[in-house]
Amino acid sequence: MIRIEGQPVLTAAEMRAAEDAVIATGVTVDTLMDRAGTAIAHAVRRLAGSNAILILCGPGNNGGDGYVAARVLAELGATVRVAALSEPRTDAASAARAGWPGPIEALAEAKPAPVLVDALFGTGLTRPLNGTSPQTPNTPPAKAGAQLGTAIDDVPGSPNWTPASAGEVSVVERLHTLTTAATLAIAIDLPSGLATDSGHALTTPPVFHLTLALGALKPVHLLQPAARYCGEIRLLDIGVPVTSQIEVLKSPHLAPPGPDAHKYTRGMVGVIAGTMAGAADLAALAAMRAGAGYVTLLGDSAGPPHALVRAAFSDHALANDRIGALVIGPGLGRDDTARVRLDAALAASHPLVLDGDALRLLDPDRIRALTVPVILTPHAGEFDALFGRSADDKITRARDAAARTGAIVVFKGADTVIAAPDGRVRLAPGASDWLSTAGTGDVLAGAIGAMLAAGLDPLAAAAAGVWLHGEAARRSGPAFIADDLADALRSARASL
Numbered sequence: 001m002i003r004i005e006g007q008p009v010l011t012a013a014e015m016r017a018a019e020d021a022v023i024a025t026g027v028t029v030d031t032l033m034d035r036a037g038t039a040i041a042h043a044v045r046r047l048a049g050s051n052a053i054l055i056l057c058g059p060g061n062n063g064g065d066g067y068v069a070a071r072v073l074a075e076l077g078a079t080v081r082v083a084a085l086s087e088p089r090t091d092a093a094s095a096a097r098a099g100w101p102g103p104i105e106a107l108a109e110a111k112p113a114p115v116l117v118d119a120l121f122g123t124g125l126t127r128p129l130n131g132t133s134p135q136t137p138n139t140p141p142a143k144a145g146a147q148l149g150t151a152i153d154d155v156p157g158s159p160n161w162t163p164a165s166a167g168e169v170s171v172v173e174r175l176h177t178l179t180t181a182a183t184l185a186i187a188i189d190l191p192s193g194l195a196t197d198s199g200h201a202l203t204t205p206p207v208f209h210l211t212l213a214l215g216a217l218k219p220v221h222l223l224q225p226a227a228r229y230c231g232e233i234r235l236l237d238i239g240v241p242v243t244s245q246i247e248v249l250k251s252p253h254l255a256p257p258g259p260d261a262h263k264y265t266r267g268m269v270g271v272i273a274g275t276m277a278g279a280a281d282l283a284a285l286a287a288m289r290a291g292a293g294y295v296t297l298l299g300d301s302a303g304p305p306h307a308l309v310r311a312a313f314s315d316h317a318l319a320n321d322r323i324g325a326l327v328i329g330p331g332l333g334r335d336d337t338a339r340v341r342l343d344a345a346l347a348a349s350h351p352l353v354l355d356g357d358a359l360r361l362l363d364p365d366r367i368r369a370l371t372v373p374v375i376l377t378p379h380a381g382e383f384d385a386l387f388g389r390s391a392d393d394k395i396t397r398a399r400d401a402a403a404r405t406g407a408i409v410v411f412k413g414a415d416t417v418i419a420a421p422d423g424r425v426r427l428a429p430g431a432s433d434w435l436s437t438a439g440t441g442d443v444l445a446g447a448i449g450a451m452l453a454a455g456l457d458p459l460a461a462a463a464a465g466v467w468l469h470g471e472a473a474r475r476s477g478p479a480f481i482a483d484d485l486a487d488a489l490r491s492a493r494a495s496l
């Protein structure tokens with residue numbers, strides 16, 4: 001089981017293409033399924049201990065993985081049962097079922113087990129699961145020699161097959177019931193019911209403890225709301241080489257200061273204040289706690305820290321060529337003064353982090369015309385206002401916005417997506433929901449400003465800022481406020 005940090009993320013079509021490329025070299029689908037099922041079995045065995053396991057198998061290759069896993073688990077000495085939704089519809093799944101020597105129960109009547117493994121549907125699910133399953137046989141399954149491969153009642157030891165009682169079975173209901181009754185619920189590749197690429201639920205699945213992604217991570221594992229249902233995510237290697245421009249965010253390499261460091265070499269951040277002074281203060285504090293050597297706040301500011309260098313806003317103060325990044329937007333306001341400050345900031349030729357109100361005062365063409373490195377940090381409302389609404393998935397939207405503006409786009413939320421104009425994407429794994437409190441976005445802007453001023457390239461700076469922010473939130477526990485979060489950036493940085 002491989003941890004997900006830094007791993008490539010593939011769509012369903014890209015994963016199929018990667019599998020096809022391996023198959024073109026002479027490896028069979030059955031071999032790939034065997035590898036997948038074997039890896040699943042070993043992972044489940046380790047997690048289940050001596051507890052009994054129930055594997056739910058669907059009609060496609062996800063179900064095929066389930067049959068292989070059942071066979072290998074039995075060979076490993078586990079107590080394992082199999083319940084099927086319907087007969088297999090692929091040759092590989094049929095062959096896998098034929099290899100399972102035990103009985104096959106009808107999903108409609110299967111009794112729960114302490115460990116539930118969902119191998120009903122994977123990347124092939126393209127439409128909602130009906131409350132009732134059209135595939136559930138209400139007559140006994142086909143006999144040997146049927147077109148779909150080995151018939152279920154020809155499988156050695158499968159006399160227990162019983163057709164669904166009333167001819168109909170609610171797949172979703174059964175999945176929920178059996179999962180809720182289990183103490184450990186594991187989804188194979190993805191929880192059945194979720195769409196692989198969009199982050200949406202076609203049908204709402206239960207919440208799993210663990211999802212074992214096969215061969216590569218998919219958007220479903222990181223985009224909300226889908227990611228909520230996956231629980232912990234681990235990757236299983238099935239020997240399919242994969243690459244992608246989309247990767248899971250990983251911890252950054254941030255060197256501590258060396259003996260030749262001084263405050264300016266560590267990076268000078270300018271934060272421009274506006275009508276809501278506290279927001280700029282938070283961004284400034286975050287920049288300091290994320291490791292900037294010098295932070296100056298231009299405009300009105302109230303409280304500590306004393307290390308923050310305050311100055312009146314002026315073109316002269318902005319012209320300081322030691323400034324490595326300017327942060328503008330938190331608490332800026334949208335009045336005439338805000339517009340004047342924004343115009344001056346854009347004209348100052350420093351790398352920019354544009355957040356909050358700055359995003360409300362700009363349009364994509366004006367951002368595109370900028371010649372300095374730019375990082376945009378919109379939440380969903382700011383994103384819609386700047387780029388318009390769309391039904392596209394969050395990765396596509398962030399990528400399009402980056403290509404349109406030439407800027408790095410940090411599309412925030414519980415599933416932050418960072419996109420570069422060249423198509424590279426970094427996906428942040430689920431951060432603390434306690435981040436949903438005022439001012440945490442200001443903290444993020446400051447942290448990213450510190451990374452940009454330290455000399456990281458814009459994508460790396462945005463990624464490092466988001467990582468530090470997520471780690472600071474994790475370390476802050478419940479009910480923190482943005483001030484606590486800014487302070488916790490220090491220990492997040494120390495953890496590297």
Ligand SMILES: NC(=O)C1=CN([C@@H]2O[C@H](COP(=O)(O)OP(=O)(O)OC[C@H]3O[C@@H](n4cnc5c(N)ncnc54)[C@H](OP(=O)(O)O)[C@@H]3O)[C@@H](O)[C@H]2O)[C@@H](O)CC1
Nearest residue numbers: 019032033060061062089121122123124125127128129189
């Ligand atoms: N390819 C490979 O080499 C490898 C693939 N691997 C594994 O394969 C998985 C993908 O397999 P898959 O493509 O067979 O799709 P899967 O997710 O099992 O389901 C498709 C089936 O469900 C049916 N169906 C769809 N919607 C439905 C609905 N609402 N209600 C009812 N039925 C519905 C659909 O029917 P159809 O749409 O054709 O009518 C079709 O029969 C992947 O996640 C991984 O686990 C690994 O073994 C490694 C090697």
Ligand SMILES: Nc1ncnc2c1ncn2[C@@H]1O[C@H](COP(=O)(O)OP(=O)(O)O)[C@@H](O)[C@H]1O
Nearest residue numbers: 379412413414432433435436438439440441442
């Ligand atoms: N439920 C959540 N789970 C994880 N992160 C969240 C959640 N809600 C918000 N966030 C994060 O918290 C921050 C909120 O930013 P923003 O909405 O700009 O707040 P503010 O404007 O008050 O500073 C973003 O970094 C966002 O990604």
Ligand SMILES: [K+]
Nearest residue numbers: 118121188190
């Ligand atoms: K599944």
